[in-house]
Amino acid sequence: MKKSISRTRFISWLLLALIVIVAVVLLERQTKQQDGREGPYAVVRVVDGDTIIIERKGKRERVRFLRVNTPESVHPDKKRNTPMGNVASNFAKKHLSGKSVTLEFEGERRDRYDRLLAYIFVGEENFGLTLVEEGMSPYYTSYGLSKNYDAEFRRAEQEARDAKLGIWSTPESTQKYMRLKSKWGRKRRG
Numbered sequence: 297m298k299k300s301i302s303r304t305r306f307i308s309w310l311l312l313a314l315i316v317i318v319a320v321v322l323l324e325r326q327t328k329q330q331d332g333r334e335g336p337y338a339v340v341r342v343v344d345g346d347t348i349i350i351e352r353k354g355k356r357e358r359v360r361f362l363r364v365n366t367p368e369s370v371h372p373d374k375k376r377n378t379p380m381g382n383v384a385s386n387f388a389k390k391h392l393s394g395k396s397v398t399l400e401f402e403g404e405r406r407d408r409y410d411r412l413l414a415y416i417f418v419g420e421e422n423f424g425l426t427l428v429e430e431g432m433s434p435y436y437t438s439y440g441l442s443k444n445y446d447a448e449f450r451r452a453e454q455e456a457r458d459a460k461l462g463i464w465s466t467p468e469s470t471q472k473y474m475r476l477k478s479k480w481g482r483k484r485r486g
Contacts (some may be wrong), residue, residue, distance in 0.1 A: 431465065
């Protein structure tokens with residue numbers, strides 16, 4: 297009788313271990329998609345126009361969007377926060393709060409602040425590209441050009457500038473961002 301009980305327990309534990317292994321494999325397969333994207337992950341909080349917090353692998357991770365740099369809205373130095381930063385932040389909140397996103401990495405996966413660096417996708421929409429299309433951000437090239445979406449970012453920025461959207465809406469703002477873009481180019485070459 298005792299042998300039968302311990303054999304039953306052994307088989308039960310073996311089945312449980314097998315179920316756990318299968319679940320882990322399926323979860324890993326779900327988060328690493330065929331197209332090189334990872335996710336989906338729930339957006340826990342939108343920090344500002346170009347940073348979110350997601351739930352990833354059991355912990356909260358800060359994600360900085362690749363190739364965009366929206367104006368400041370939550371900078372500790374309040375003088376650096378701008379009305380356009382609030383517009384970009386509210387735009388991101390409207391489009392990302394409560395959503396699931398997938399991440400696509402390119403180059404370094406983390407910055408000096410230990411944030412993940414990734415393109416953010418809502419469905420098939422590259423949200424960073426949407427920010428540029430809407431004039432919420434320039435195509436941010438300080439750390440290099442996009443390997444995967446350079447042509448799309450260039451087109452989106454030019455169209456936003458031509459339509460005078462967001463950061464491109466006034467001559468002063470346009471001049472400011474063109475000066476910054478010039479510095480970013482020198483930084484890459486230098």
